[in-house]
Amino acid sequence: MSDPSRESAPRSTTDPSRRSLLGAALGGGAGLLLLDRRTATAAAVPRDSAIADTATWGARDPRATIDVLDHAPSKIVVHHTATPNGTDYSRAHAFALARSVQDHHMDVNGWIDTGQHFTISRGGYATEGRHNSLAAVRDGSRHVVGAHTAGQNRLAVGIENEGTYDELDPRDAQYTRLVELCARLCRRYDIAPHEIYGHRDFNATDCPGDRLHALLGRLRSDVAAEVGGDPTGVSWPLLRSGDAGDPVRVLQYLLNEHGASLTADGVYGPATESAVGDFQRSTGAVVDGLAGNQTWNQAVRERGSGDRGPAVRAVQHRLGTAVDGIFGPNTATAVRSFQADRGITTDGVVRVRTWRALLR
Template sequence: MRAALLASTLAALAGCHARRPAPAPASVVPATLPYLSRAAWGAHAPVLSMKEHVPDRLTIHHTGVAQAPARTPGEKLRALQQFSQREDRLADGRVKKQWADVPYHLYVTTDGTVVEGREWRYVGDSNTPYDPTGHLLVVVEGNFETETLTEAQRRTLDVLVPALARRFGIPATRLGAHRDFATTACPGHNLYAQLPHYRALIAAATP
């Protein structure tokens, strides 16, 4: 009787353990950089199902709006998630459909903080007709048609870009920008002009 009760208890415990969700992947951001995880900024859970992928490209975006150094990184990501998780109207009048979560995997704020957006193991989203499967999406705060990177953003990107490339085995030739895959000005000509510099950093860091 006692043996049967013990076996039943162990089976129940095993069942509970099996139903626990898998742990989130470890951060891919170097420990030397200022970093804010989803938990730290108070992210809500995704509201739709998402497709898993393995990143084999690194693609740079900009937010397309003016830099806002007075707002905290958490405020920016919470606002972006709220916008992302509802149907909304874009500045050009188009209607944006509801997304599961923040469309980008990593967000670089004006003070150089790297903020976790969508988990990297899930495909991101876009307002333009290209398939972001396989793209690790890094968005930089600002409108780089008219603005330039802050010094803090420059320092962060010089470390972050080659580190991500090493982590996922992405060669310099597979670093691109949104405008390379869709008809858009993103990430703005001032940031797009920096891509050769980042490709050189990736090439130099490749064994």
């Protein structure tokens, strides 16, 4: 039940050590001289009209092979760097920021490369973070395993936004570029706009800041205006000790999918509460034994034809089909019928909206 990436779970972006290191690096002229030590190797013109790749901003080589999966990501996670809200909006600063983040992630966190896939500066410049991320987007069917959101690194594209957004909003240029980048990712990877999240939707962190997190509804809507789809985010039920019923049973099946050994009896007793706490701990979520948004967001995985296991059993139980844990033709037909009845895209695949409907 540990995070599947080879790196450790990322630190909270409100971690004082991270804030002080990057803040010192980006806050003054002396720091920028240090950051610009690789400027001579950076190309003068970005190779991509929207995103400067790692060669353009002068990245170091990763210290190990980057994992690239043969499937597209299914969601986007928005972060902030928790660094000062500086007033240098130049491309040179954006490149210096990219180098500073990579240095921190490799030299302080001990990661193999930059953790996130892309970074957007306060000036609105977008840079590639982890190597091969831009190539994977251009391909449209591959995903680079990052190190930005514990429990989600094999599933989500991570976007860092320079600054701290607890008390103010991102600059217009930065927000506009964030919309453009999210829309590009949604188009290329067929990600639904409602699958845009903030870091705190999964992990125990303040990231991406109160104000930026509050903007996510608008971000989903603005992206949906570009690519289509319903931007309404999913809100999950809060389950706790003493609860009983089918939602609890679904939760138990999902926990078993992630390594627990629960009897799916639909009763939120001590064993279930303990399993929830263990799962929260393993995914970097708030550990409180309550199954809320973070727990559901971490536990739910897309399931479709050919899949097997406890999560498929949860779907079959709720649909009233034979519970054998095999997502075969009968299950797919039942899912499509359920989706049609609920006004969900009728594709026979159990994604986040279908999971939420199964809990009602």
